[in-house]
Amino acid sequence: MNDALGNWKRTHYCGDLTSADIGSEVCLMGWVQRRRDHGGLIFIDLRDRTGIAQLALDPDRDPEAHAKADKIRNEFVVAVKGTISPRPEGTINPKMKTGEVEMEVRELKILNTSKTPPFMLDEHVEVAENIRLKYRYLDLRRPALQKNMILRHQVTKTVRNYLDEEGFLEIETPVLNKSTPEGARDFLVPSRVNGGNFFALPQSPQLFKQLLMVSGYDRYCQIVKCFRDEDLRADRQPEFTQIDCEMSFVDRDDIITIMENMIARVFKESIGVDVATPMARMTYAEAMDRFGVDNPDLRFDLELVELSKIVDGCGFKVFADAIKNGGMVKAINAKSCAKFSRKDLDGLTDFVKIYGAKGLAWVKMTEDGWQSPIAKFFTPEELEQINRAMDAEVGDLLMFVADTTAITNEALGRLRGHLGQKMGLADKNDYRFVWITDFPLLEWDGETRRHMAVHHPFTAPRDEDMELLDTEPAKACAKAYDLVLNGSEIGGGSIRIHDQQIQSKMFELLGIGKEEAQEKFGFLLDALEFGAPPHGGLAFGLDRLVMILTGSDSIRDVIAFPKTQKATCLLSGAPSTVEEKQLQELSLRLRMRKKE
RNA sequence: GGGGCUGUAGUAGAGUUGGUUACAACAUCGGCCUGUCACGCCGGAGGUCGCGGGUUCGAGUCCCGUCAGCCCCGCCA
Numbered sequence: 047m048n049d050a051l052g053n054w055k056r057t058h059y060c061g062d063l064t065s066a067d068i069g070s071e072v073c074l075m076g077w078v079q080r081r082r083d084h085g086g087l088i089f090i091d092l093r094d095r096t097g098i099a100q101l102a103l104d105p106d107r108d109p110e111a112h113a114k115a116d117k118i119r120n121e122f123v124v125a126v127k128g129t130i131s132p133r134p135e136g137t138i139n140p141k142m143k144t145g146e147v148e149m150e151v152r153e154l155k156i157l158n159t160s161k162t163p164p165f166m167l168d169e170h171v172e173v174a175e176n177i178r179l180k181y182r183y184l185d186l187r188r189p190a191l192q193k194n195m196i197l198r199h200q201v202t203k204t205v206r207n208y209l210d211e212e213g214f215l216e217i218e219t220p221v222l223n224k225s226t227p228e229g230a231r232d233f234l235v236p237s238r239v240n241g242g243n244f245f246a247l248p249q250s251p252q253l254f255k256q257l258l259m260v261s262g263y264d265r266y267c268q269i270v271k272c273f274r275d276e277d278l279r280a281d282r283q284p285e286f287t288q289i290d291c292e293m294s295f296v297d298r299d300d301i302i303t304i305m306e307n308m309i310a311r312v313f314k315e316s317i318g319v320d321v322a323t324p325m326a327r328m329t330y331a332e333a334m335d336r337f338g339v340d341n342p343d344l345r346f347d348l349e350l351v352e353l354s355k356i357v358d359g360c361g362f363k364v365f366a367d368a369i370k371n372g373g374m375v376k377a378i379n380a381k382s383c384a385k386f387s388r389k390d391l392d393g394l395t396d397f398v399k400i401y402g403a404k405g406l407a408w409v410k411m412t413e414d415g416w417q418s419p420i421a422k423f424f425t426p427e428e429l430e431q432i433n434r435a436m437d438a439e440v441g442d443l444l445m446f447v448a449d450t451t452a453i454t455n456e457a458l459g460r461l462r463g464h465l466g467q468k469m470g471l472a473d474k475n476d477y478r479f480v481w482i483t484d485f486p487l488l489e490w491d492g493e494t495r496r497h498m499a500v501h502h503p504f505t506a507p508r509d510e511d512m513e514l515l516d517t518e519p520a521k522a523c524a525k526a527y528d529l530v531l532n533g534s535e536i537g538g539g540s541i542r543i544h545d546q547q548i549q550s551k552m553f554e555l556l557g558i559g560k561e562e563a564q565e566k567f568g569f570l571l572d573a574l575e576f577g578a579p580p581h582g583g584l585a586f587g588l589d590r591l592v593m594i595l596t597g598s599d600s601i602r603d604v605i606a607f608p609k610t611q612k613a614t615c616l617l618s619g620a621p622s623t624v625e626e627k628q629l630q631e632l633s634l635r636l637r638m639r640k641k642e
Numbered sequence: 643g644g645g646g647c648u649g650u651a652g653u654a655g656a657g658u659u660g661g662u663u664a665c666a667a668c669a670u671c672g673g674c675c676u677g678u679c680a681c682g683c684c685g686g687a688g689g690u691c692g693c694g695g696g697u698u699c700g701a702g703u704c705c706c707g708u709c710a711g712c713c714c715c716g717c718c719a
Contacts, residue, residue: 086676
């Protein structure tokens with residue numbers, strides 16, 4: 047039925063053919079994008095990962111190949127031999143990369159047939175994502191995803207080359223690990239040999255890369271899969287890839303310099319964009335103050351302005367009470383947005399409520415002053431002061447949130463990002479990097495009534511904050527840093543604790559008792575006693591980086607075989623039940639959760 | 643655990659206040675066509691309106707439940 051490949055060898059990729067190849071005898075292999083039958087002449091668009099080439103089959107020139115082409119349908123796999131020739135006058139297709147030439151087919155082999163695909167493998171067709179995921183191998187044939195996969199490869203290649211030149215060694219770390227209490231929920235793997243015991247898949251190779259520093263490898267890197275059993279988002283998959291690095295005998299600025307140069311080179315070599323270095327920096331405190339979030343999008347202004355001092359004790363109870371209760375009042379000025387409708391404003395109010403704000407106060411700046419439901423609560427002096435603080439002009443829209451510090455910042459910060467998108471202030475081709483530094487070391491968790499590590503438990507406090515650990519640990523800052531690009535955190539890291547006593551103190555602050563620390567992290571504590579060098583590092587989220595480089599809205603568009611939001615694979619059907627025998631071997635019995 | 647959006651031929655959509663046989667496009671199948679390139683022309687086939695229940699003389703349309711995909715909160719660096 048199908049023709050055998052035989053001794054045919056492909057000589058060219060479809061997308062590479064140009065007028066320079068005119069006259070060449072070539073052999074192409076690929077998939078049939080389209081067949082156009084003109085009764086006599088048949089055209090076939092042949093596709094491979096590089097592009098499309100037009101095949102011309104003339105019944106007069108080669109009746110045998112032409113007759114065979116009659117049977118060809120979309121997505122058949124064919125091999126052709128023939129001559130590259132210039133297209134006749136007036137039939138050049140300027141929309142195609144290979145549009146100046148075509149192949150005069152002399153011999154044709156049908157290597158495989160194809161069922162009619164469930165959707166057109168065409169850029170013009172939008173297909174529901176569940177269909178695309180079920181037939182992922184077909185979706186991956188489409189140029190959009192192929193472009194993303196190829197760019198992803200380009201990025202990892204550049205990263206490896208750069209890190210190699212900088213003296214990093216790529217060393218693999220275990221996938222089967224010990225479960226540790228901190229951080230995300232672990233994926234667990236039952237041990238058959240040690241019934242009742244479980245491995246955990248790595249959330250990151252954190253501890254192992256620190257051990258490699260103790261072992262003297264000095265500069266380590268790895269492009270590595272990590273696993274976190276948490277719910278998915280547009281930019282989060284349960285398994286994802288990190289560019290993981292660790293260095294010895296360095297401080298924060300050494301790491302930042304090496305890493306930002308790597309990112310700059312990635313941008314240059316993958317999408318041809320020049321990134322200025324050194325990149326901008328901002329402390330966590332400044333980011334929260336000006337933008338309300340620790341991952342600010344610096345492509346637009348819309349900065350948050352704190353008005354607490356001005357409205358303290360004012361006649362508007364909502365504002366006055368928020369401050370009296372230890373919270374704050376902040377506002378943003380959406381320039382020229384006074385034209386927003388009541389419906390728009392209701393929508394924005396609903397938006398901030400998602401983040402816990404009780405409401406959104408607004409003011410439209412008109413020729414006659416404030417047009418606002420809350421105008422009546424303020425004295426002329428207060429109005430004047432607010433206008434000045436907000437730099438308010440006729441046509442502007444001011445929006446206020448009054449709440450706890452955390453809620454005010456998050457609600458307004460997210461509103462800022464939302465408006466930036468909605469008003470088209472965020473240019474996809476503009477890349478604004480910023481390092482966020484001096485994160486708090488600890489964060490009080492009201493639920494468990496204990497401190498949690500903001501970054502992770504191995505992050506070093508700033509030298510000048512060491513004493514605070516004993517007095518006011520919540521005020522201590524960490525030697526931690528995140529790289530933020532266009533409002534997305536693409537990487538983060540820290541200088542680690544290399545002193546066993548400080549590490550023990552950290553566990554203490556985190557409410558991890560001596561015994562538990564020894565039980566869970568004893569191997570690290572032990573290692574720190576055998577000459578651990580000062581060290582630190584960071585990890586980039588490869589998927590998020592490639593998302594931005596490709597302009598993708600979903601992380602699924604940069605992963606070959608992604609999971610759905612319910613963490614299933616529509617292609618393979620994973621996860622699935624297993625045989626009772628398999629459970630027995632693992633000393634497991636199922637106890638299903640009751641469905642409510 | 644919670645909030646929201648979507649679900650109609652293979653695909654992506656239209657379908658009026660509930661009313662006869664559920665539409666046209668692309669794909670597909672058959673025929674015609676020697677310069678097309680998202681080819682064109684003629685003809686055909688293709689449907690449990692996601693699934694289940696309810697209201698009604700009558701449900702694609704209204705109500706309840708459920709499933710799936712997506713976005714978000716919680717969760718997660």
